[in-house]
Amino acid sequence: MSRSDTVRFRHNQAILAAAVIATIGALPLASARWYLLPVLLVPVAVALWAWRAGTDADARELRLRALAGQRRIGWEHVVELATDPRGRAVARLDDGQQVVLPAVRGADLPRLVSATGQALPGSAG
Numbered sequence: 251m252s253r254s255d256t257v258r259f260r261h262n263q264a265i266l267a268a269a270v271i272a273t274i275g276a277l278p279l280a281s282a283r284w285y286l287l288p289v290l291l292v293p294v295a296v297a298l299w300a301w302r303a304g305t306d307a308d309a310r311e312l313r314l315r316a317l318a319g320q321r322r323i324g325w326e327h328v329v330e331l332a333t334d335p336r337g338r339a340v341a342r343l344d345d346g347q348q349v350v351l352p353a354v355r356g357a358d359l360p361r362l363v364s365a366t367g368q369a370l371p372g373s374a375g
Contacts, residue, residue, distance in 0.1 A: 269297035307365035
């Protein structure tokens with residue numbers, strides 16, 4: 251499977267831009283005293299999270315990415331894709347667990363399903 255066959259969902263890039271601006275804004279405060287240096291960790295962590303976190307899907311699996319790790323879920327373990335009351339996409343697994351898919355909205359579910367190579371029920375093609 252090539253990288254081009256992977257569908258990627260990421261959070262809005264405005265979060266990343268805001269974190270970069272916050273980092274620049276925190277520089278004068280952090281450089282005023284050595285003990286204020288950890289103030290920079292918060293916007294830098296948010297920037298890294300915004301850049302990295304999300305969901306990748308291909309024909310074999312879902313890959314849920316967070317700031318410091320990832321979880322791989324094979325499609326054979328996914329029983330249902332649905333939305334929660336907040337409009338986020340969730341995957342219900344064969345062990346009864348429900349997993350929120352980072353950066354995937356309910357409106358993105360057809361695109362997510364297309365990554366599997368399967369057709370949506372009721373669609374032509």
